[in-house]
Amino acid sequence: DPVSGGKLDLIVQPEPPSVMIGITTNGPALLVGGNIYESLLRYDENLKPMPSLAKSWETSEDGLTYTFHLQEGVKWHDGKPMTSADVMFSVEDFLMKLQPRHRNLMSHVAKVVAPDDNTVVFTLKEPFEAFIRGFAFYTMPIVPKHIYEGTDYQTNPANEKLIGTGPYKFAEWKRGSYIKLVKNEDYYLPGKPYIDELYYHVIPDGASRAVAYETGQVSVLPGGSVENFDIPRLSKLANTCTTEKGWEYFAPLSWLWLNNRKPPMDNVKFRQAVMFALDREFAKDVLWNGYGKVSTGPISSKVPFYANVGPSYPHDPAKAKALLKEMGYDGKPLKLLPLPYGETWQRWAEAVKQNLADVGIPVEIESTDVAGWNQKTSQWDYDIAFTYLYQNGDPAIGVDRNYKSSQIAKGNPFNNVEGYSNPEVDKLFTEAAVAFPAAKRQELYDKVQAKLREDVPVAWLLELGFPTIYNCNVENPISTASGLPNSLRDAWIKK
Amino acid sequence: MTEFWKRFSKHRGAVAGLVILFLIVLLAVLAPFLFPKSPWAMVQRPFLPPFENATYFLGTDTMGRDLASGLAHGAYVSLLVGLVSTVVSLLIGIPIGALAGYFGGIVDDVLMRFTELFQSVPSFALAVVLVAIFQPSITSIVVAIAIVSWPPVARLLRGEVMSLKSRDFVDAAVLSGQRSFTIIWRQILPNTLSPIIVLASMMVAAAILVESALSFMGLGDANVMSWGYIIGAGRTVIRQAWWVSFFPGVAILLTVLALNLVGEGLNDALNPRLSRKGRQA
Amino acid sequence: MNTIGTGEKPVIHPGSLKRPEGEPIVRIEKLSIALPEGADRVFAVDRLSIDIHPGEIVCIVGESGSGKSMSANALMGLLPDLVTVAQGRILLGGENLLKLSANALYDIRGRRVAMIFQEPMTALNPLMKVSAQIEEVFEAHGLLTTRERRQRALDLLEEVGLPDPQRAARSYPFQLSGGQRQRVMIAMALALEPEVLIADEPTTALDVTTQAQILDLIRRLQRTHNMAVMFITHDFGVVAEIADQVTVMQHGQVVEQGTADEVLLSPGHSYTRKLIAAIPSGMANERPAKEKNATGPLLHVEKLSKTYFMGSGLFGKQRQVHAVKEVSFSLERGETLGIVGESGSGKSSVGRCLVRLQDPSGGHILLDGEDIATLKGEALRAMRRRIQMVFQDPYSSLNPREKVGRIIASGPIAFGEDNAAAYKEAERLLELVGLDARAAERYPHEFSGGQRQRIGIARALALKPEIIVADEAVSALDVSIQAQVLDLLEELKRTFNLSLVFITHDLRVAAKICDRVLVMQTGEAVEMGSARTIFENPQHTYTRNLIEAIPGRAKEARIAALASA
Amino acid sequence: MTRFLAGRLVRAVFILLVITVSNFFLIHAAPGDPAAVMAGESGDADPQFLEQLRERFGLDKPLYVQLGIYVSHVVRLDLGYSYRQQLPVLDLILERLPATLLLSLSAFAVSLGLGILAGAMAAARQGRLSDTLISLFALIFYATPLFWLALMAVLLFSIELGWLPGFGYETVGAGYAGFARALDIAKHLVLPAMTLGLFFMAVYVRMTRASMLEVSQMDFVKTAKAKGLRPRVIQRRHVLRNALLPVVTLAGLQAGQLVGGAVLIETVFAWPGIGRLMFEALSQRDYNLLLGVFVVSAAMVLLFNLITDVLYRFVDPRIRVAS
Numbered sequence A: 001d002p003v004s005g006g007k008l009d010l011i012v013q014p015e016p017p018s019v020m021i022g023i024t025t026n027g028p029a030l031l032v033g034g035n036i037y038e039s040l041l042r043y044d045e046n047l048k049p050m051p052s053l054a055k056s057w058e059t060s061e062d063g064l065t066y067t068f069h070l071q072e073g074v075k076w077h078d079g080k081p082m083t084s085a086d087v088m089f090s091v092e093d094f095l096m097k098l099q100p101r102h103r104n105l106m107s108h109v110a111k112v113v114a115p116d117d118n119t120v121v122f123t124l125k126e127p128f129e130a131f132i133r134g135f136a137f138y139t140m141p142i143v144p145k146h147i148y149e150g151t152d153y154q155t156n157p158a159n160e161k162l163i164g165t166g167p168y169k170f171a172e173w174k175r176g177s178y179i180k181l182v183k184n185e186d187y188y189l190p191g192k193p194y195i196d197e198l199y200y201h202v203i204p205d206g207a208s209r210a211v212a213y214e215t216g217q218v219s220v221l222p223g224g225s226v227e228n229f230d231i232p233r234l235s236k237l238a239n240t241c242t243t244e245k246g247w248e249y250f251a252p253l254s255w256l257w258l259n260n261r262k263p264p265m266d267n268v269k270f271r272q273a274v275m276f277a278l279d280r281e282f283a284k285d286v287l288w289n290g291y292g293k294v295s296t297g298p299i300s301s302k303v304p305f306y307a308n309v310g311p312s313y314p315h316d317p318a319k320a321k322a323l324l325k326e327m328g329y330d331g332k333p334l335k336l337l338p339l340p341y342g343e344t345w346q347r348w349a350e351a352v353k354q355n356l357a358d359v360g361i362p363v364e365i366e367s368t369d370v371a372g373w374n375q376k377t378s379q380w381d382y383d384i385a386f387t388y389l390y391q392n393g394d395p396a397i398g399v400d401r402n403y404k405s406s407q408i409a410k411g412n413p414f415n416n417v418e419g420y421s422n423p424e425v426d427k428l429f430t431e432a433a434v435a436f437p438a439a440k441r442q443e444l445y446d447k448v449q450a451k452l453r454e455d456v457p458v459a460w461l462l463e464l465g466f467p468t469i470y471n472c473n474v475e476n477p478i479s480t481a482s483g484l485p486n487s488l489r490d491a492w493i494k495k
Numbered sequence B: 001m002t003e004f005w006k007r008f009s010k011h012r013g014a015v016a017g018l019v020i021l022f023l024i025v026l027l028a029v030l031a032p033f034l035f036p037k038s039p040w041a042m043v044q045r046p047f048l049p050p051f052e053n054a055t056y057f058l059g060t061d062t063m064g065r066d067l068a069s070g071l072a073h074g075a076y077v078s079l080l081v082g083l084v085s086t087v088v089s090l091l092i093g094i095p096i097g098a099l100a101g102y103f104g105g106i107v108d109d110v111l112m113r114f115t116e117l118f119q120s121v122p123s124f125a126l127a128v129v130l131v132a133i134f135q136p137s138i139t140s141i142v143v144a145i146a147i148v149s150w151p152p153v154a155r156l157l158r159g160e161v162m163s164l165k166s167r168d169f170v171d172a173a174v175l176s177g178q179r180s181f182t183i184i185w186r187q188i189l190p191n192t193l194s195p196i197i198v199l200a201s202m203m204v205a206a207a208i209l210v211e212s213a214l215s216f217m218g219l220g221d222a223n224v225m226s227w228g229y230i231i232g233a234g235r236t237v238i239r240q241a242w243w244v245s246f247f248p249g250v251a252i253l254l255t256v257l258a259l260n261l262v263g264e265g266l267n268d269a270l271n272p273r274l275s276r277k278g279r280q281a
Numbered sequence C: 001m002n003t004i005g006t007g008e009k010p011v012i013h014p015g016s017l018k019r020p021e022g023e024p025i026v027r028i029e030k031l032s033i034a035l036p037e038g039a040d041r042v043f044a045v046d047r048l049s050i051d052i053h054p055g056e057i058v059c060i061v062g063e064s065g066s067g068k069s070m071s072a073n074a075l076m077g078l079l080p081d082l083v084t085v086a087q088g089r090i091l092l093g094g095e096n097l098l099k100l101s102a103n104a105l106y107d108i109r110g111r112r113v114a115m116i117f118q119e120p121m122t123a124l125n126p127l128m129k130v131s132a133q134i135e136e137v138f139e140a141h142g143l144l145t146t147r148e149r150r151q152r153a154l155d156l157l158e159e160v161g162l163p164d165p166q167r168a169a170r171s172y173p174f175q176l177s178g179g180q181r182q183r184v185m186i187a188m189a190l191a192l193e194p195e196v197l198i199a200d201e202p203t204t205a206l207d208v209t210t211q212a213q214i215l216d217l218i219r220r221l222q223r224t225h226n227m228a229v230m231f232i233t234h235d236f237g238v239v240a241e242i243a244d245q246v247t248v249m250q251h252g253q254v255v256e257q258g259t260a261d262e263v264l265l266s267p268g269h270s271y272t273r274k275l276i277a278a279i280p281s282g283m284a285n286e287r288p289a290k291e292k293n294a295t296g297p298l299l300h301v302e303k304l305s306k307t308y309f310m311g312s313g314l315f316g317k318q319r320q321v322h323a324v325k326e327v328s329f330s331l332e333r334g335e336t337l338g339i340v341g342e343s344g345s346g347k348s349s350v351g352r353c354l355v356r357l358q359d360p361s362g363g364h365i366l367l368d369g370e371d372i373a374t375l376k377g378e379a380l381r382a383m384r385r386r387i388q389m390v391f392q393d394p395y396s397s398l399n400p401r402e403k404v405g406r407i408i409a410s411g412p413i414a415f416g417e418d419n420a421a422a423y424k425e426a427e428r429l430l431e432l433v434g435l436d437a438r439a440a441e442r443y444p445h446e447f448s449g450g451q452r453q454r455i456g457i458a459r460a461l462a463l464k465p466e467i468i469v470a471d472e473a474v475s476a477l478d479v480s481i482q483a484q485v486l487d488l489l490e491e492l493k494r495t496f497n498l499s500l501v502f503i504t505h506d507l508r509v510a511a512k513i514c515d516r517v518l519v520m521q522t523g524e525a526v527e528m529g530s531a532r533t534i535f536e537n538p539q540h541t542y543t544r545n546l547i548e549a550i551p552g553r554a555k556e557a558r559i560a561a562l563a564s565a
Numbered sequence D: 001m002t003r004f005l006a007g008r009l010v011r012a013v014f015i016l017l018v019i020t021v022s023n024f025f026l027i028h029a030a031p032g033d034p035a036a037v038m039a040g041e042s043g044d045a046d047p048q049f050l051e052q053l054r055e056r057f058g059l060d061k062p063l064y065v066q067l068g069i070y071v072s073h074v075v076r077l078d079l080g081y082s083y084r085q086q087l088p089v090l091d092l093i094l095e096r097l098p099a100t101l102l103l104s105l106s107a108f109a110v111s112l113g114l115g116i117l118a119g120a121m122a123a124a125r126q127g128r129l130s131d132t133l134i135s136l137f138a139l140i141f142y143a144t145p146l147f148w149l150a151l152m153a154v155l156l157f158s159i160e161l162g163w164l165p166g167f168g169y170e171t172v173g174a175g176y177a178g179f180a181r182a183l184d185i186a187k188h189l190v191l192p193a194m195t196l197g198l199f200f201m202a203v204y205v206r207m208t209r210a211s212m213l214e215v216s217q218m219d220f221v222k223t224a225k226a227k228g229l230r231p232r233v234i235q236r237r238h239v240l241r242n243a244l245l246p247v248v249t250l251a252g253l254q255a256g257q258l259v260g261g262a263v264l265i266e267t268v269f270a271w272p273g274i275g276r277l278m279f280e281a282l283s284q285r286d287y288n289l290l291l292g293v294f295v296v297s298a299a300m301v302l303l304f305n306l307i308t309d310v311l312y313r314f315v316d317p318r319i320r321v322a323s
């Protein structure tokens, strides 16, 4: 049975600029901030909604009205009660100003009302089946109205002394060293959370992070915090548990952007040749140590509406060469932009370079740092570039943005950066998003997946697996599709 | 010259250093013949331990690339980085130091303040920033190393030139109607050769180390195989495959050691303590 | 340098064998000191035998490199690394020093045998106060308390005649002048009243007046403390001044030994004779006065001043040194003008202003009526070929990295002559100064000091100047070589009808070659006249002091008389 | 002395100003800006979001206006606000500075102390085996890439032997205070300081050795021998003291460099110092923070140079009296 007490040491990597997840939504910020802020719902590993700040909810038959009933007795960390007013403020004001993802979601919403302190009702313009998956802790964190209303949200001092409703309260941040959270004694679920203190250690070097785990200074290594090469060794250590769970909502999918605007990437045969040239099994087995899965197409197999339809691309250099010959590729050298996220990605770029060289595509790796990568990709200044994106629980939220021609816009790397433009795909995606009910959506998504797999606007690589490594004394560290970030409220430490 | 060699060869360490250096240069030059395949080619299973497979006797790295091939091709790049960056920093440092030392006064003041400017920023930090800003490539790495390592050259040269300037043979050259630049070029610079050579040998060594450190910080050029790259890449797997970072580590160690020994030998050979010093003012 | 002895037997005068009283305190027997491999000869010192009795000053003379210092070092047990004693004995009061343990040697050094070195500038630790350095001697031998040591140090400084002992004790070496430092060295050597004092050219680096004082001091102290002194010098004047016994060395071997009178007055060995003959007489020859040029003097210097500014920088205090104060003189065509004076009197400053290596602070330098004191740029460069300079130090005045031919030819080349012609001319000049034409292909370090000085002269001649300024051009050379170079200058002067400005602190040299002499003291010209009048009838007291300070003048007169007989 | 100090101060201020301006342009020459980085990290962005960020960071203004604003702040000793961390740059730096100073000064002490000791020993035993061994060991520490050495040290002392913590500044959450805390920090300090120190030690070993050998050829050493002093005393009092002058000069240059130059060690040992802060600021294009770190570390370099000069005057009477 769960017992209370103890302290838990984790890694946060890299150190986030802030953990106010209403403003800063990068991975490390979520890992910490997800314990402080909550949204209306959580999702299980099949992306089924579960209660969070909302105790229960109903959807109308026509798929237009969503009614949420809030938990009772929820208090902010400063003791003030949390009510539907806070939800209204967050949804209509705070997040609208600060979160592009939220703005996107709200474009489907006609109005939001709060009939009483414990109820919030969303009315949509048209049916949008994905809507129910838009209430994750980081897409719609609920922030306190009484703290933020009428202030400059960005510079509000509360961004440093965080006030949320979550199971843990912010205690201390020693920059460069650690962030400390403590148990929220007034949490609305009696008995929870179990652990007294959480320490998120900042250790910039991957090898040192592994050492930290080995020496017991840290007992949880969240996914991605050690180099993949270390995982087999660490997972063999005594009393060590490993799980790949907790990434279902994010469903990170990696691919190579092929700049469709430029020759030879504008030629579908070339793009197909690239797919055949890539040895993705090798990447999975050697670089990712068997974690993850070779991707079949634009939608991750963890995400609803995934379907294995259309042409597939096994490693086949001969076919690649034949395609290149067929299209008359001139052997012009191309630039490859790796993702500057550490050794594994670096190695992967080298492997891809080698794969392409093997079929006669000379490639030069263009090293850069995170800022450079952002600059180059968002300005479309690349030939081939690595990336990976979260799919955020639904193709309508996290997938179509990468392929619709309306999403071609210079300036940010989370849209149709490859410059793929196909009216047929546009239409299918647009219809699929608002089709109702789910079966209808599935049909449309099947079609679009087949079409995209034929067209290969980008070269899909792997559905990434980021195993979490932890001391087996830690029970239940992962309880949702978002894993450690959302949250440690159910975790406890065996005595 | 023969006397020089005699004295140099007395220094046993220096001779050993020279031999090691020669072998490394040979390895670098012969790399394309010894290992015709690209060092990036994935040729065997990953993490093949050394001395198990005769063809890949040093084993393979994380991706099954031949370590021996990497070392040989890396020798070329590492030496190149060391040499070119040293030459470039000499090209910056020598004129600045020589002009400052020779002309003195305002010229000296201006040039030395300029030098101080570069010395006031921690050099490795500056190198990191430069490489990040100009984006990692072998050129930017060489340039960055050169930019952070010229100030000591300038300072050394300024001191040497100032002391040489007061020597009578420089006065004699002035009297014989030679112009300032001729004097600097013909009378002064040749006499600063020995301290420069000694310093340069150390700088080559330092540059190789800085390149490897930059690689470690993720600022290496991913298109060229250098020792720094291998060691940086191997470091993350040091627990599983010690050999990946061990062999390039040893290679760097040997090279730097050799360069230092040669530098020391040069120092001894060029500043003979045995020979009686001429009376000097 | 020269070819080794002609097989001539060493001359041992009876005076070196019949010594007055009892046992010698130091007896060196057949001492040979081996040099490391690759040195210029096998033995630095070859079968040297010397006795030194208490109360006796034994001088060792010989040209540079003859092994004088090595002998002294051996006696101290301080031979350089790699240099070893090959055979022989060194007895101190009957005890063989070569057989002693290191510890026993430490006890002897400073206590029974003390030493003074040539270079007062570098022989003291720059970071320690003078007093502490003297106190150390007592400390080294575990004598006295700290307080007593301090007192003794003061007493010693007083004894060696430092003007303000209290201040000197608190000073760092760099705050003292050369003469003062040498006195500190002597104080240190005398601290424990050693039985034997070794003085290795203790006055060579000092100017005449200071030299005279130091010699005086050593002799006085030697008498009062009844010390045995081994005195090393290459200056026969000094020998004449203080020696009881003399040992002449050449190439590590003794060539002559005897009492001072025996060696100086009746030298038996040709080498000794050569050394003695080379001593400038100190008597100025009468020279015909140069006829005055109708167009006025070649060079006319008017109220020349030079002030140095030091310790400047944005915020530092400025210090001024008035090195030359309103000096005026003129120089006729074909005339030699000597400039003499003690160290620091401004001689070099005048010379450097004349050739415009320095900018004068005031006054005019008229060359054929044109003021060259303020010339700049190309005009200055064009003037340079008319006035050239020969430098003091034959080692530092030649670029070690240039071949001799290039060194000489670079002047003409700089003035536009074509390379081949310039090199041809250089070879001719080399022959003219008595070197082989093939010397052009060699580097300076392959030549001896005298030869290098010839190269320097050839360089100065290359531009066919009208005036040559020679700043201490022979001071660094051994006497025998000095004479050769002086002769060469004299001859060239005549051949080319050159005018010469000859700067020296050695009055005997000045007397030998100058037509007229200018005497300088602290930047001012105190006296000027024909060489003869200056030496025989000096007007200014300063000039008189200078002449008086020339060591061994009395004896020298006799030697000179004998030599000319 | 006051004049000297005032002169140096004026010069330092001038240099700092030039550094500020030139680094400003240098940093802005880098591709990308903090807004793009933050957008990139958030995993989602639209033009409005980027616009907001740029406006907030003042990046929408022309570059020269930004420079003017920055310089006018710096002269008032205000290093500005970190775009990213939403905290004053000065606070961020001051928070990290003690750790850096602690690390670099102890490394400095280790390198200088051991370096001089070993160098003096080698010089005294010139040509013998111990001389060769000392020189060789020093060289090996110097020639081994620092990060490699660091990891080896961690593997040995913290994983295999378990003697010392492998990273971090102190034991997090242990709640130590007072002496216990100091001891805890000291334990954490050992590995990074030693690694860094041993690397720099080589330079001092060589320099001390060479300088001692040179000084021991000097005349005054012969004088000291002639006094009958024992070799040990000569080495210590006469040779070493004089030989240390060039070492002091170099040490001064290096002490300053260490402050911002320990990026590698701080990264490997997770030491919360400003070297790492700089690197992070760099990769996040946190302009103000990066510039701030530069200004502060340049100030440190200048400060240490000044200290050396003062020290040098103290050690060498010739310079002291001359001014």
Ligand SMILES: Nc1ncnc2c1ncn2[C@@H]1O[C@H](COP(=O)(O)OP(=O)(O)OP(=O)(O)O)[C@@H](O)[C@H]1O
Binding pocket: B274, B276, C035, C036, C039, C040, C041, C044, C062, C063, C064, C065, C066, C067, C068, C069, C070, C071, C080, C081, C083, C234
């Ligand atoms: N440290 C040394 N190592 C090797 N050879 C030396 C060393 N010092 C001197 N010599 C050689 O020993 C010989 C004698 O030198 P020494 O110093 O005794 O001459 P010196 O008569 O004192 O000359 P000087 O008048 O120039 O002082 C010379 O041939 C010289 O080259």
Ligand SMILES: Nc1ncnc2c1ncn2[C@@H]1O[C@H](COP(=O)(O)OP(=O)(O)OP(=O)(O)O)[C@@H](O)[C@H]1O
Binding pocket: C308, C309, C310, C321, C322, C323, C341, C342, C343, C344, C345, C346, C347, C348, C349, C350, C505
């Ligand atoms: N470059 C200089 N800067 C400052 N002071 C100088 C400089 N050169 C010479 N002096 C000073 O000027 C004075 C005259 O020096 P100068 O060299 O002309 O004397 P000198 O008669 O040639 O002496 P010596 O016989 O020692 O060569 C001395 O007090 C000297 O210290």
Ligand SMILES: [Mg+2]
Binding pocket: C068, C069, C070, C200
């Ligand atoms: Mg001598």
Ligand SMILES: [Mg+2]
Binding pocket: C347, C348, C349, C472
């Ligand atoms: Mg002079």
Ligand code: NI
Binding pocket: C001, C002, C003
């Ligand atoms: Ni000779």
